[in-house]
Amino acid sequence: MTSEIRILMCAPDHYDVDYVINPWMEGNVHKSSRDRAVEQWQGLFQVLKDRAIVELVKPEKGVPDMVFTANAGLVLGKEVVLSRFFHKERQGEEPFFKQWFADQGFTVHELPKDLPFEGAGDALLDREGRWLWAGYGFRSELDSHPYLAKWLDIEVLSLRLMDERFYHLDTCFCPLANGYLLYYPPAFDSYSNRLIEMRVPEAKRIPISEPDALNFACNTVNIGTVVVMNKASDELKRRLSAAGFDVVETPLTEFLKAGGAAKCLTLRTTEPVLADIHASGTVESRIVRMEGHLLDAGLINQALDLIVEGGGSFQVLNFNLGEQRQSTSSAEVKVTAPSHDVMEAIMSQLIDLGALPRMDEQCDIIWEPVIQDGVAPDDFYVSTIYPTEVRVSGEWVQVQKQRMDGAIAVDMTGNPTAACRLLRDLKVGDRVIVGVEGIRTVRKPESRDTRSQEFSFMGAGVSSERRVELVVEQIAWEMRQIRDHGGKVVVTAGPVVIHTGGGEHLSHLVREGYVQALLGGNAIAVHDMEQSMLGTSLGMDMKRGVSVRGGHRHHLKVINIVRRYGSIAKAVEAGVVTSGVMYECVKNNIPFSLAGSIRDDGPLPDTEMDLIKAQEAYSRLIEGADLILMLSSMLHSIGVGNMTPAGVKMVCVDINPAVVTKLSDRGSVESVGVVTDVGLFLSLLIQQLDRLTYPYQVA
């Protein structure tokens, strides 16, 4: 039976490391010994000759890597898919291998030009013949996999390589007889690992250690129960022998210098076709279109990166560069993914970047009915902060109540409408959009000039102390504009505002009409009124900066007093609270909402302890905002950020850069982060606003 196995090899007459196309070759150019290489190759040849028929292809000058016949092509039955090498250094081998296959009577399939695929180095048959494992990520393109499925009529399972030391699938993956699999899991992304685990039961998986992997233990030739490799640790030998394999080691260190070993030096040319196995590929492709300042705004890089990071691959079909400073660019990109799920995950991110399906690929949304109150169908599309449109009966409809982390429900009675809905608000029978079909987000391509004048003067980002004054100046100007035009500024504030002495400044802002709504929690209101009633904030004397004896009780006393009056407004009316932020809100009819939390003392009668109601109150107050000023409250700021659509300007001030970064990460150009003490920020802001009001007054 072994006599039926044929293996193709190529003698190392012209072998050397002449160039660098993988990390192993680095530092090894012309460092290998021809004699030792010949001796080691002979060693392998002898081992194999006893167990199979070894055929030889004539070595050619100028193509030193031709010894690695695994990369000649991929054979199944009498069909072969010829390699298309990624690197030009190896492309010279193609005609020689093509000739050899033709001479042996194989049907030779050739991939389209510019579609790299490196043969049996990147495509390994399950040893039971059930399917083909195919690698991509470094040398072979994912787009080549559907061709393999078609020509060889076999199921192709695509695996993504992540570690450039293991650039070919056969350097880290080796299917063995009896359904065993020798492999190095960290060389693959998590999706691929899951796929492997789904197909190969745990008892059959032999994961190897990094040292074994670096000795090319996965680069093994398996004939029956024999496994031939460069070197294996004792542990690996034990593991293999427990699985019924005999390990034959044959040193191939000279070839490791070029990034290859036993398996790379061979190509099995007798791979039987199983009768009842047929093609089924899960690889999917789609074409998307992008438009805008693709280069200036970095959109195209972001899109291509996220495709690759998401486990797909891409081909830029065309790119029209905007020629004038003002003109936008457009591109069409073909996205390929190893499965439908991966494609959907990639597409939903591309949609967020503003990608649209190409005209001829556009279709309507797909919806599913809600069958349990408060629960969306599994595959529901998760909304973002960006203005979104959905395609219903061929028409694009603007989504209402845009916010992130919701579902989109469509109403098709009469003129179709769509709106973002929180999961908890979904009702049985609602139609919720699933998948990614028929959805686009609108990223307005701001013209560059208005962009620079506008609020995004420093782009989305975080500014450090050094730039605080400049930033404050711009914010003051903006707030002044909004007030003069009757716009809306919403402030979210944490208790730190009071601790840092910012209370009087915030009161001033409210009094002067710069604030149209205030959002916070129990604490800011209590601290503020404690300061107004007793001169302390959490028991600290705010004038002298020292803690007052027994001062910690002030906090609870204040809560108790307000509770007695029934609400903050009533305490103000009764003349108990006579100054401060809450006082100004009541006096100036500025609506506020205090959202409760688990740590609240009291709470104040105004604090809403039902969080769903609190969220609703917040989102009502945010509606129509032009600017949201977030002052040192991570909890409330992030909550607010989640409810706010793109286009609303956001300023986040916090001494902790992490909070500021988190908010700026929304990625909308309108958000600005300021890392500084909030008390200091507010005092600068007041100064600037006063300067705008009384410009001729000299300080």
Ligand code: ARG
């Ligand atoms: N120097 C060759 C290359 O980088 C080594 C090929 C090893 N072959 C393999 N099937 N892994 O292409």
